[in-house]
Amino acid sequence: MPEIKFDQFLAAPEREIVIVRYHDIFQTEAALKHGKFSKEYQDLSAVIVLDPVDMKKIDAGDGDPVKISSEYGTVVVVAKKSEGENDARANAGHSGVGYMPASVWSNILAFGSTPVSAKVSRSQQKISTVGELTRIQRLID
Amino acid sequence: MACTGCALLCEDIEVRDGEVRHACRIGTAHILNRQQIDPMVDQEVVDIDDAIRRAAALLADAERPMFLGFGNSITETQATGVRLAEKIGAGIDPCSVHTSLIDDIVHSRVKTCTLPEVRDYADVILFWGADPMNTHPRLMSGYAYYPRGKNRQHGWETDRTAIAIDVRRSHTASICKEMYEIVPGRNIEFIDALMLALRNKVPKTVYDSKRVLKLAGTLKKAEFGVIFAGPGLVGSVPRGAIIRLMDKLNEFSDFRILPLYSPYNLRSIAAVDTAAVTTATTVMADAACEHPGGCTPTLASLREADCLLCVGFDLASSLPQACDIDASIIVIDPSETLTAGCADVVIPCAAGGVDLAGTAVRMDGAKIDLPCITKNGQTGAGARTRVSDASIMNRLLEAV
Incomplete structure (x- = not known):
């Protein structure tokens, strides 16, 4: 009989954030080298960079899948903690703002280049694939 | 040689024995890009002539065609694209907030x-x-x-x-x-x-x-x-x-x-003085960026079209919801794109400045000659010769 955990039926804590998209040279390179259906591209694209405060509030750790929902769509991506927490010039201290590389994973959440509000919570689901986000029925290589 | 990896069009690129010198990470990946797509009709691999014929038929039958992209095409291709758009009454949206x-x-x-x-x-x-x-x-x-x-x-x-x-x-x-x-x-x-x-x-x-x-x-x-x-x-x-x-x-x-945008020849198509080219104020008012500088038109404007021709522009990546619209989609692109995965017709083409010579306009307005980097139109060992998008456009122009 599978073990039933106390919090299994409780909703994961949710946090309202603003999604800001950015460009990443390694992701662009992966798209050119391996293609947009590649795992390399997905690993660098299906990501959200969160402030440690937000990570704590949704009870998510570095590398955990998180669900992000906006009025335009829903996506499951990997949460990454901001680098250089102790460096004043680094991307720490952006509580309430999540950074996502510009890709199909972030574009499903918004129309336009303007930042969009979304809810983020820890998720047990798998990372969304290109096929789930579009009607393209093609497997990731 | 010039690199068409972005709108800087760096002219000091050297390629020797398959090794790219002086280019940045993006430029190197762009020049050595080995991805190749097959010509397809209804997601079935076909002969490139059949794909062009099918594309021409779709464009000829379309009542409200719309062309997207052209920022990643040489100036000569853009000129033919504009003539094609004028002939069939299509609008051209370069798909960038920078226009x-x-x-x-x-x-x-x-x-x-x-x-x-x-x-x-x-x-x-x-x-x-x-x-x-x-x-x-x-x-x-x-x-x-x-x-x-x-x-x-x-x-x-x-x-x-x-x-x-x-x-x-x-x-x-x-x-x-x-x-x-x-x-x-x-x-x-x-x-x-x-x-x-x-x-x-x-x-x-x-x-x-x-x-x-x-x-x-x-x-x-x-x-x-x-x-x-x-x-x-x-x-x-x-x-x-x-x-x-x-x-x-x-x-x-x-x-x-x-x-500061990425499509290497965006300035050329955005500066074309014709009614066919949209200049951002209307369609692009709320554009979404996927590539640096590469953006999409609104879903509402796309829904008005019954045939979309995407040239060097990945619509499905920038606007994933566009995969569900009713318009037929034609893709002309050197590389595999998400849009190609849901297009009615896919036509592979040569990449400007890599296996296709031509001209382009740098982000500051300077006209740059783009010699062909690869010999015999081949992008590398085992690569096939690719047809230039200019000749594809010419064939479409003749057919419609």
Whole structure:
């Protein structure tokens, strides 16, 4: 009989954030080298960079899948903690703002280049694939 | 040779024995790109002639065709594309928020300059909503910050002040002397505050007014200031706001603006003076960026079309919801794109400047010759010869 955990039926804590998209040279390179259906591209694209405060509030750790929902769509991506927490010039201290590389994973959440509000919570689901986000029925290589 | 990996069109590229020299990470990947797509009709692999015939039939039958992209095509292909659009009554959307700024630059509504002028004269450089370290890696070393120029012999150490204004502390911001962090969605308030500060008034704003006044002081003292306007600025403020800001800055100092986008020949198609080409103010008012500088039209405008021709532009990646619209989709692209995965017709083509010679217009308006980098139109060992998009366009033009 599978073990039933106390919090299994409780909703994961949710946090309202603003999604800001950015460009990443390694992701662009992966798209050119391996293609947009590649795992390399997905690993660098299906990501959200969160402030440690937000990570704590949704009870998510570095590398955990998180669900992000906006009025335009829903996506499951990997949460990454901001680098250089102790460096004043680094991307720490952006509580309430999540950074996502510009890709199909972030574009499903918004129309336009303007930042969009979304809810983020820890998720047990798998990372969304290109096929789930579009009607393209093609497997990731 | 020139690299068509971004709109900088670096001309010092060398390719020897399959090794690319002088190119950045993006340029190297672009030149050595081995991805190849097969010609397809209804997602079935077919002969390229059949794919072109099917595309021509779809375009001929379309009542409201729309062309998207062309920013990643050589000028010669763009010219044929415009003729095709005019023949069948299609609109062309270059799919970039930068088209409005390019239009303002071409029509002298804002002052601009060339990249060599930035290198030789610029002393205050603003990267606004732009992160060239990730989108145009050689801009900083080639023109904007590090190099010694004619009047800037000390380069970045003492002669130049680089300032980043962005919603995010980007890699570019980390090497700038000053960084102003924008509250997401509130770029226009920063512009308003800066305009007040330029008039020596203390702005009442969500931003630190002392810092805004300090920035205004720095900008006023500039001998030759340059704003590199990225999608974070151009895509988030009304068109007139940038013109007003430039006018105000030029009351006190000499300021120029250059758009920072990625499609290597966007300036050429955006500057085409024809009714067929949309210039951002309508369709692109709320555009989404996927590639640096690459954006999509609104879903509503796409739904009005019954046939979409995507040339060097990945619609499905920028606007995933577009996969569900009823219009037939034709893709002409050198590489595999998400749009190709849901298109009715896919036609592979040669990549401009890699296995196709031609011309292009750099982001500052300089016309650049693009010799063919690879021999015999081959991108590498085992690669097939690819048909140029210009000849595909010509065949479509004849067929419709």
